[in-house]
Amino acid sequence: MMKFPPLVLLLCIVSLAFTARLHGVTDVSAPDADAVLRELDAIEVNRKAGVAASKMAIVKRLQAASVSSAAAVKLYTEAVEEVQFEGKKGKADSFSDWRKKSADVLRSSAFESALVFHLRYLALAMESKDSATPEAFVPISFAYLKDLMAADTLLQTSPRSDEVKSLLDNPIGDSVFVKWLNAGNFLPAEADWESRAGNIAGILEKNIRPTLRKTKNPELIATWDLQLQFEADRITAGRSTHQADTFNADQRPKLLFSRAQDMLVISQPHRAVSEAIALLRAHPEHPSFATWVAFVRANLKTSN
Numbered sequence: 030m031m032k033f034p035p036l037v038l039l040l041c042i043v044s045l046a047f048t049a050r051l052h053g054v055t056d057v058s059a060p061d062a063d064a065v066l067r068e069l070d071a072i073e074v075n076r077k078a079g080v081a082a083s084k085m086a087i088v089k090r091l092q093a094a095s096v097s098s099a100a101a102v103k104l105y106t107e108a109v110e111e112v113q114f115e116g117k118k119g120k121a122d123s124f125s126d127w128r129k130k131s132a133d134v135l136r137s138s139a140f141e142s143a144l145v146f147h148l149r150y151l152a153l154a155m156e157s158k159d160s161a162t163p164e165a166f167v168p169i170s171f172a173y174l175k176d177l178m179a180a181d182t183l184l185q186t187s188p189r190s191d192e193v194k195s196l197l198d199n200p201i202g203d204s205v206f207v208k209w210l211n212a213g214n215f216l217p218a219e220a221d222w223e224s225r226a227g228n229i230a231g232i233l234e235k236n237i238r239p240t241l242r243k244t245k246n247p248e249l250i251a252t253w254d255l256q257l258q259f260e261a262d263r264i265t266a267g268r269s270t271h272q273a274d275t276f277n278a279d280q281r282p283k284l285l286f287s288r289a290q291d292m293l294v295i296s297q298p299h300r301a302v303s304e305a306i307a308l309l310r311a312h313p314e315h316p317s318f319a320t321w322v323a324f325v326r327a328n329l330k331t332s333n
Contacts, residue, residue, distance in 0.1 A: 197227025
């Protein structure tokens with residue numbers, strides 16, 4: 030007869046006892062389905078309200094800090110301290126050294142302006158997410174955009190500090206405020222909302238024009254005029270003949286064609302075709318020439 034070691038024998042006995050107990054277990058009574066569903070609905074409603082409240086608390090905090098440069102810089106230094114130095118050995122000394130080294134940047138007009146725009150845009154982006162009235166954010170986005178354009182000369186001052194570039198050129202999802210406040214889930218998807226606070230063309234194309242197209246708003250064409258004028262003014266300010274020639278030969282015709290395409294959206298096919306024909310006549314060597322020809326051929330009969 031085979032003999033088992035004491036430990037193996039003990040494990041076998043425990044296993045058999047546990048299996049026997051399992052066979053004796055019976056299911057509990059069925060839950061009240063209606064009651065459970067009502068409870069789930071209540072939990073979901075409460076969770077949604079809690080998330081909305083948390084988001085609005087962050088939005089108000091960002092908006093309050095964007096009112097003045099001093100408030101903006103104060104919040105920024107708090108965020109940097111918590112995100113970059115929390116948990117590090119010698120945190121107080123390291124943070125103090127950072128403030129001393131960054132003093133000139135933190136006091137610069139370009140940084141303060143960029144920081145205020147960053148906070149404004151971050152709050153605007155959070156408010157827009159999952160909004161039932163996206164059209165309400167068109168005038169707000171326009172106001173932000175016009176202020177940004179007005180400050181362009183200051184913000185483009187060469188050389189731009191890395192801090193200014195980060196605030197305006199990096200995705201807002203990478204913002205030190207988002208990391209500090211754990212607000213990533215409150216941001217809209219990059220496919221639906223421009224992610225960079227300083228990208229004027231992107232803000233127009235992602236945040237403003239989709240709503241105007243959906244409602245066939247004639248103001249859609251004015252957005253292209255605004256962008257064309259801004260780009261021209263920026264190049265003029267730069268006083269570069271080469272940049273001006275490149276813009277007039279390549280980028281400006283592209284923008285004009287995009288404007289012509291949107292003329293179709295607002296039911297102005299005659300203007301759309303006329304604009305495209307003018308481009309063909311003025312820029313026969315443009316790389317997009319074939320696309321423009323196809324556009325005219327496809328819409329010529331419609332416009333007559």
